[in-house]
Amino acid sequence: MTATPGQLTGTPILDRLRVVGAIFLRAEYSEGWAYESLDGPTTAGVLHPGTARVTLFHLVATGSCWVALADGERHWAREGDVIVLPYGDQHSMGGVLPAERVSIMKFMQPPPWKEFPVLVHGDGGPLTNIVCGYLHCDDPLFDPGLRALPPLFVVRPDEGAAQWVRASIDYAMQPSPMARQLPGLLLGEVLRLHLASAPAVDRGWLAALQDPVLAPALAALHADPARKWTVAELAGEAAVSRSLLDARFRQRLGRPPIRYLTDWRMHVAEELLETTELSVFAIARRIGYDAEEAFSRAFKRAKGKPPSAWRADATSGP
Numbered sequence: 001m002t003a004t005p006g007q008l009t010g011t012p013i014l015d016r017l018r019v020v021g022a023i024f025l026r027a028e029y030s031e032g033w034a035y036e037s038l039d040g041p042t043t044a045g046v047l048h049p050g051t052a053r054v055t056l057f058h059l060v061a062t063g064s065c066w067v068a069l070a071d072g073e074r075h076w077a078r079e080g081d082v083i084v085l086p087y088g089d090q091h092s093m094g095g096v097l098p099a100e101r102v103s104i105m106k107f108m109q110p111p112p113w114k115e116f117p118v119l120v121h122g123d124g125g126p127l128t129n130i131v132c133g134y135l136h137c138d139d140p141l142f143d144p145g146l147r148a149l150p151p152l153f154v155v156r157p158d159e160g161a162a163q164w165v166r167a168s169i170d171y172a173m174q175p176s177p178m179a180r181q182l183p184g185l186l187l188g189e190v191l192r193l194h195l196a197s198a199p200a201v202d203r204g205w206l207a208a209l210q211d212p213v214l215a216p217a218l219a220a221l222h223a224d225p226a227r228k229w230t231v232a233e234l235a236g237e238a239a240v241s242r243s244l245l246d247a248r249f250r251q252r253l254g255r256p257p258i259r260y261l262t263d264w265r266m267h268v269a270e271e272l273l274e275t276t277e278l279s280v281f282a283i284a285r286r287i288g289y290d291a292e293e294a295f296s297r298a299f300k301r302a303k304g305k306p307p308s309a310w311r312a313d314a315t316s317g318p
Contacts, residue, residue, distance in 0.1 A: 023131060029119075044088055060083070073276060085151065
């Protein structure tokens with residue numbers, strides 16, 4: 001999401017996150033190129049032994065690339081963007097030109113590394129430089145069961161934020177003990193930018209993920225936003241009455257469950273409009289609208305512009 005530092009306030013839970021992590025490699029990919037990562041548990045075991053999952057992020061220092069999960073849907077990132085995989089899922093990446101996709105192990109030496117790894121891969125065309133990092137955190141925000149965050153998203157900072165992100169990455173690559181704290185600070189800022197458009201974030205959205213009534217309902221809703229959810233069905237997921245669920249949504253999130261569902265759909269739609277090439281109709285279907293017109297009306301009510309105009313503005317930056 002396009003945002004600037006300081007837009008998101010009132011999220012003390014982000015300030016309390018306790019994470020460990022590091023910048024772990026730099027990559028020089030030349031057109032054409034494409035690769036597939038290791039599976040999530042294997043990646044976690046390599047980077048943070050003893051855990052089954054880590055959060056991965058890739059900063060596009062120069063050039064552009066796509067990234068996709070198992071469904072093959074490509075999200076595009078350009079210079080200055082940060083690609084985030086909150087649950088460390090297996091993924092593929094590639095450049096603009098068509099290329100055979102190979103395993104990352106074909107050009108990456110397995111750890112332990114004696115020096116900072118620099119991966120080189122591709123057919124010798126224009127370069128895309130990427131800096132890769134990982135983090136581990138036990139907070140519910142990163143619980144794959146809750147799926148509070150999309151499994152893949154691209155943060156597109158405005159100019160001021162982009163300079164801060166790039167400076168942080170440069171500093172984190174230095175052999176300084178203080179630099180080890182930078183990945184956690186970077187994650188916090190990237191999450192602030194991404195969550196700037198999340199529904200009711202200022203009313204306790206992150207805290208709601210730890211609420212015993214709301215957490216299971218939110219997990220179900222986040223996992224399948226296209227479903228025609230009813231309050232009764234969501235209450236069934238939480239094993240509580242409809243009245244209790246409705247009251248808790250209003251108390252914690254400032255809106256009833258179905259209104260929250262609509263707002264969450266718009267949040268997902270923003271990400272898809274900005275970083276994928278899916279048509280407006282395909283996005284409408286993805287988030288539960290049978291008709292493009294109905295989705296367009298709902299999106300305009302929420303965001304002030306129809307989806308096509310919002311996409312044009314969001315993708316017209318440098």
